[in-house]
Amino acid sequence: MSFRTTVHESLPYIDAEPTPAERSAAESLIAAELSSSPSPSPSTPTPNNTALPPLREPRFSALITSELARIEQKQPLRAIDTSRYEDVTSTTSDTTTSTSQQQQQLSRAYAIATYLSGRETHLRLLDAHGRNAWLVGNWQAEAVAAVAERELAAARREVDRVSVRRRRAQEEAAGELRSLEAAWRRGVGRVLEAEAAAEGVRREVLALQRERGVGA
Numbered sequence: 001m002s003f004r005t006t007v008h009e010s011l012p013y014i015d016a017e018p019t020p021a022e023r024s025a026a027e028s029l030i031a032a033e034l035s036s037s038p039s040p041s042p043s044t045p046t047p048n049n050t051a052l053p054p055l056r057e058p059r060f061s062a063l064i065t066s067e068l069a070r071i072e073q074k075q076p077l078r079a080i081d082t083s084r085y086e087d088v089t090s091t092t093s094d095t096t097t098s099t100s101q102q103q104q105q106l107s108r109a110y111a112i113a114t115y116l117s118g119r120e121t122h123l124r125l126l127d128a129h130g131r132n133a134w135l136v137g138n139w140q141a142e143a144v145a146a147v148a149e150r151e152l153a154a155a156r157r158e159v160d161r162v163s164v165r166r167r168r169a170q171e172e173a174a175g176e177l178r179s180l181e182a183a184w185r186r187g188v189g190r191v192l193e194a195e196a197a198a199e200g201v202r203r204e205v206l207a208l209q210r211e212r213g214v215g216a
Helices: 020-036 062-072 099-215
Strands: none
Touching: none
16 A cells, blocks of 8 residues: 555654654754754733734723723622512501602512512422423433443544554555655665765865875
8 A cells, every 4th residue: 555645744653753862862852953043031011013913902882991990899780670579568658749750659569570470480380391391301311421421432433443544554654655765865875885985986086086186
């Protein structure tokens, strides 16, 4: 099987693990490279990139600004007046209350009655159907969990199959890769031998030229 058109980031089933000496040598080279490159200190300001546009000044509305100020001061949110939904029954009657105040109290009583009626309806429904709804919710959650578990198991099986195919492909190509590596090493050795022979011939030619020049 030829790997000439296939790119692999690593060949764990072919390449041998580095020896402790090779690993320490690589780590020393990495440390030397890191020590030679200047590292910016935290106190040194990072220069601005002139190619980037300047940051836009944020603009918020008055409502967002007030909300951010409330969060910064850690004040509680009081957006809804919950007192209108409290069943507060006045035990004293004041005959001097104005008409507008009576209308206000009547409107508040209507709001309280509507809220309490809806709350009572919800509690009755919860008491009647809450258990079944909880069981149905659990059944749906179990079904979703079962589907997720099946998908996870299928993904794991696919990963195992890919790993087996990867190992098989690398083992089948191991001989070809090793022969190519040996041929590359031999080619590099021959190139070095040719360069050494060429250097020797050049020196001989220079020596002969000197001898002829001296003899003339």
